[in-house]
Amino acid sequence: MSRICDxxxxxxxxxxxxxxxxxxxxxxxxxxxxxxxxYLPSEGRHVRLRVSAKGIKIIDRDGIEAVVRRIRARGVKV
Structure with a gap:
C-alpha cells in the first residue's frame, strides 16, 4: 500500500x-x-481517510463535505 495522502x-x-x-x-x-x-452528515455515515497532517488542517479549514466532494471529483471512491 503506497503512502499517499487522500x-x-x-x-x-x-x-x-x-x-x-x-x-x-x-x-x-x-x-x-x-x-x-x-462523519458525513449529508450521508449519515462515517468515512475513514488516510490523511497527512496538512490534509487534516485542510479538512479543518474547508470542512469535510467540501473535501470529500473534491476527492470524488478526482474519481476516487470514498
Whole structure:
C-alpha cells in the first residue's frame, strides 16, 4: 500500500543520505500519514481517510463535505 495522502495527494520525497565522508545512499522522507474517521452528515455515515497532517488542517479549514466532494471529483471512491 503506497503512502499517499487522500486529500493532498502528497507522497514520499526521495533523496540521499550524505554523511561527513560524502558517500551517498538513497533514502526517503515519508509523509506524516494518519488514519482519521470523519462523519458525513449529508450521508449519515462515517468515512475513514488516510490523511497527512496538512490534509487534516485542510479538512479543518474547508470542512469535510467540501473535501470529500473534491476527492470524488478526482474519481476516487470514498
Amino acid at each position: 486529500v493532498t495527494g502528497a507522497g514520499p520525497g526521495f533523496g540521499n543520505n550524505v554523511p561527513w565522508s560524502k558517500r551517498k545512499t538513497r533514502r526517503r522522507w515519508n509523509v506524516n500519514l494518519q488514519h482519521k474517521r470523519y
